[in-house]
Amino acid sequence: MLGGDLGEHFKNLHLNLLAGASIRLLLPGSSQFDSIPVNSSNADDTLESILQATPYYNNKEWRAFLNAYINLLNKVGDIWQLLTKCYTTVTPIYLSNSDNGVDITPTLKLLSTALVKYSFRISKEASSHAASLLSRLLAASNTDIPQRRRVLVHTANMLSWTYFKLRRLHSLPTALKAVIPIEDELKNNYPASEITTYRYWRARSKLAEWRVGAADHHFSIAYMSCHYNSIGNLRRIVSYWLTCALILCRAPTEDMLIRYGLEEPFGELFRQLRRGDVGGLYSALNQPNTRNFFIKMGVYTMLKEKLECVVHRSLLRKILTVRGDENRIIPLKIFLSALNFTAPDEEYDVDDAEAIAVSLIDQEFIGASIQHSSRTLVLAKANSAAFPIISQKL
Numbered sequence: 001m002l003g004g005d006l007g008e009h010f011k012n013l014h015l016n017l018l019a020g021a022s023i024r025l026l027l028p029g030s031s032q033f034d035s036i037p038v039n040s041s042n043a044d045d046t047l048e049s050i051l052q053a054t055p056y057y058n059n060k061e062w063r064a065f066l067n068a069y070i071n072l073l074n075k076v077g078d079i080w081q082l083l084t085k086c087y088t089t090v091t092p093i094y095l096s097n098s099d100n101g102v103d104i105t106p107t108l109k110l111l112s113t114a115l116v117k118y119s120f121r122i123s124k125e126a127s128s129h130a131a132s133l134l135s136r137l138l139a140a141s142n143t144d145i146p147q148r149r150r151v152l153v154h155t156a157n158m159l160s161w162t163y164f165k166l167r168r169l170h171s172l173p174t175a176l177k178a179v180i181p182i183e184d185e186l187k188n189n190y191p192a193s194e195i196t197t198y199r200y201w202r203a204r205s206k207l208a209e210w211r212v213g214a215a216d217h218h219f220s221i222a223y224m225s226c227h228y229n230s231i232g233n234l235r236r237i238v239s240y241w242l243t244c245a246l247i248l249c250r251a252p253t254e255d256m257l258i259r260y261g262l263e264e265p266f267g268e269l270f271r272q273l274r275r276g277d278v279g280g281l282y283s284a285l286n287q288p289n290t291r292n293f294f295i296k297m298g299v300y301t302m303l304k305e306k307l308e309c310v311v312h313r314s315l316l317r318k319i320l321t322v323r324g325d326e327n328r329i330i331p332l333k334i335f336l337s338a339l340n341f342t343a344p345d346e347e348y349d350v351d352d353a354e355a356i357a358v359s360l361i362d363q364e365f366i367g368a369s370i371q372h373s374s375r376t377l378v379l380a381k382a383n384s385a386a387f388p389i390i391s392q393k394l
Contacts, residue, residue, distance in 0.1 A: 061096065065089040080122055087111045087133060095140050095148065105150045112137075112151070116158045120165055127166055134159040135174070142178040153179055153186065153194045160201035172205040196225045200237060207240065210302055213390070216244035235260045242266050243299050246273065247306040248390045249314070265293045273307065276315035279343035281307060310390075312356050313365045315342065317387055320379065328379040328386065332357065332370075335377065350375060364388065 068085040075082070090111055094104050112134065119126040134155055141152045159175040179186075179198060186195045203218035219241035226234050238260045245252055251270050257263040269290070272280035284290065285304060294300040315338055319330055336353040339346070357377050360366045367380040367388060379386040 061089070061093045065093060080118060080126060083111075083115060083118055084129070084133070087115050091133075091137055094151070095137075108137075108151055109154045112155060112158050116162055119162070124166060127162055131159060131162045131166065131168075131171075134162065138175070138178055153190045153198050157194060157197045157201060160205070164201075164204065169205075169208045172201075172208065176202055176205060192225055192227070196222050196227075196233070199225065203240065207244070207299065207302075210306075212244050212247045212306070216241065216248060219244060231260075235262070238262065239297060240299070243294075243297070243303060246270065246303065247310060249273070249310055265290045269307070273311055273314055276311060276318045276338075277342050278308075278311050278315065278339060279345060281311045282343065309360060309363060309365050312339075313360055313387065315339070316357075316360075316366065316377075316379075320386075328381055330377045330379065332375045332377060365390065 065086065068082065068089045072079070072082040072086055090104065090108055094108050115130050115133065116127075119130040137151065138155045138159060141148045141155060156175050156179050160172060163169065163171045163175055176198075180202075182189075186198070199218045199222035203215045203222060206212075206215035206218060219237055223234065223237050223241060226237060228234075238256065239262060242252055242257075242262060246266070246269055251274065252266070254263075254267075257267055268284040268287075269281065272284050285294075285307065291300065294303055316330065316335065319334060319338055320328070323330070323334075332350050332353045335357065336348055336350050339348045339353060339356075354370065354375070357366075357368070357370060361368055361370070365388075367385040369378050370376070371378060
């Protein structure tokens with residue numbers, strides 16, 4: 001059966017089939033369904049009654065689509081097959097420009113959304129088939145023909161969503177690459193909702209590649225362009241945006257954490273990072289609720305690895321502040337003592353301290369060098385060089 005969500009989508013599906021008038025195509029049982037001449041016992045009669053009153057009586061493409069749509073309304077067969085048939089018969093109308101002045105774009109967008117949502121309810125095979133259909137439409141839409149480009153962003157968004165559900169993260173660049181060249185033109189040519197969704201998936205794609213700085217950029221645009229009443233979407237965007245902020249050493253305001261109910265998973269992590277408390281960070285990150293929250297987001301492994309670097313960097317910065325060493329030199333033994341003090345459950349030795357310092361240097365979390373003969377860490381003289389802005393490195 002068609003679920004409630006899909007029902008809502010189809011209630012909004014419409015085609016301007018009559019000159020100067022509009023025929024709304026709705027699901028059976030809706031309040032306006034009686035206004036449409038649907039004969040539930042004979043879909044062919046219904047099709048004829050619609051087509052005879054329109055300029056499309058002899059148009060094979062329109063006949064095929066309306067026949068598929070009416071069969072879906074009357075549930076004549078398997079719902080998934082009927083929905084797929086609707087999609088594959090409306091696509092040629094859109095691409096061949098045989099719409100005879102009718103704006104088929106809303107119809108195609110709604111069917112694309114319905115196809116993706118319903119495939120999630122059935123199986124991975126159905127979702128893979130939906131992805132294949134969307135890929136073909138995306139390829140055909142990526143042209144210089146303005147009429148075809150109207151569904152470009154929406155199709156890329158639906159395809160990205162499907163790839164995430166299928167865990168085919170390696171395919172994300174394929175879904176997004178058609179839109180990337182026109183990112184600067186999106187605001188003037190596409191709805192804000194589609195732009196927000198695109199920026200969200202673009203950011204998720206970058207985060208999947210562990211490119212945190214780039215992800216942060218796109219999450220910020222998604223947040224700014226998201227409608228203020230879309231609380232659920234805003235919270236989802238902010239959850240990932242704050243994940244980037246953790247890694248980039250950029251603390252949010254307390255108001256933001258409270259506003260979106262995110263103080264529990266994020267608040268303590270930010271506090272421990274600021275203190276340079278290695279043990280405190282591990283403890284906070286491995287709290288059951290916090291751990292499950294980030295596992296569900298799909299970022300726990302990345303977060304754990306990156307935050308180790310961030311907290312070690314913060315610890316070095318704190319050591320430098322306490323020592324007030326103008327020569328910017330930190331003996332590795334002092335770094336080792338600080339590690340053991342902040343993480344008493346761990347067993348570090350001076351080789352571990354050196355390995356951590358080398359890792360921070362290699363990943364450009366700090367600007368420094370190691371003098372192996374004296375087992376010391378020599379930081380760059382300028383703070384901006386010793387502790388560079390992380391977003392420029394990730």
